[in-house]
Each structure stands twice: as structure tokens, then as C-alpha cells.
Amino acid sequence: MRLSHLGALVALGSLLASPVLAQTAAPGAASPGPAAKPPVTAPAPAAAKPMPNTTAATSALIDINTAPKDQLDKLPQIGEARAEAIIKGRPYRAKNELVDKKIIPQNAYDAIKDRIIAHQKS
Numbered sequence: 001m002r003l004s005h006l007g008a009l010v011a012l013g014s015l016l017a018s019p020v021l022a023q024t025a026a027p028g029a030a031s032p033g034p035a036a037k038p039p040v041t042a043p044a045p046a047a048a049k050p051m052p053n054t055t056a057a058t059s060a061l062i063d064i065n066t067a068p069k070d071q072l073d074k075l076p077q078i079g080e081a082r083a084e085a086i087i088k089g090r091p092y093r094a095k096n097e098l099v100d101k102k103i104i105p106q107n108a109y110d111a112i113k114d115r116i117i118a119h120q121k122s
Contacts, residue, residue: 061117064098065091075115077108092118 062071064086072083082104089103095118099109 062115063119064095064116065118065120076111078104078112082108091121093120094118 062075064072069080069083069087072078072086073080075083078086085103086098089098089101092098095113095116096109097118098104099106
């Protein structure tokens with residue numbers, strides 16, 4: 001960028017950063033007088049938190065109907081033997097069937113229930 005362009009950008013930036021000049025009233029309009037308060041402007045809205053993407057959230061879950069053994073094995077309280085038992089018990093209609101079918105104990109299910117899902121085939 002040339003130096004002359006840089007100077008123009010700096011001047012433009014300082015112009016944009018300067019406070020807004022007060023507007024003058026039209027001739028014959030009533031003057032607000034010295035006791036008038038400046039207009040109140042609404043504060044800028046806080047950055048809205050993005051809504052959680054439900055498809056992204058569910059894609060992060062491990063599908064107990066399709067996950068490979070090594071992926072199941074990485075879940076807390078699920079080792080090779082429990083991962084193999086989960087695979088042998090497929091398909092599942094719901095993730096709580098892991099306990100209902102006595103594939104894993106309740107405490108192991110409680111440790112993984114927020115990380116798994118049981119998708120149905122379409």
C-alpha cells in the first residue's frame with residue numbers, strides 16, 4: 001500500500017472514531033435548553049450465543065449400533081469385553097437396553113449415557 005493511501009486510511013479512521021457532532025435545530029424550532037439531557041441510546045446487544053447445532057451434537061455421540069469395537073472400548077468403564085458384548089447384543093432400539101439386556105451394569109451405563117446414542121436404520 002502506498003504511503004498516500006495509508007495517510008488517507010488513517011484520516012478516514014480518525015474521522016470515523018471521532019464523536020458525532022451535535023445536530024443543530026431548524027430555525028424556529030424550540031431549543032432544548034441547558035437542562036435537557038442528551039438522548040439515551042440503547043447499549044449494543046451482547047453477542048448472542050449460537051444455538052447448539054443438534055446435528056453436530058448428535059454426530060459427536062457414539063452410535064452403539066454401528067460403532068467399531070475400538071471406539072466403544074474408549075468409553076469410560078467399557079473395556080474390550082464390554083465393547084464386544086455391546087456389539088454382540090446389536091441392534092438396540094434405545095441406549096438403555098444396554099442395562100435392560102444386562103449387557104453392562106447400571107454404573108457403567110451412567111458413566112456413558114450422555115456419550116452414546118442408538119440410531120435406528122431407516
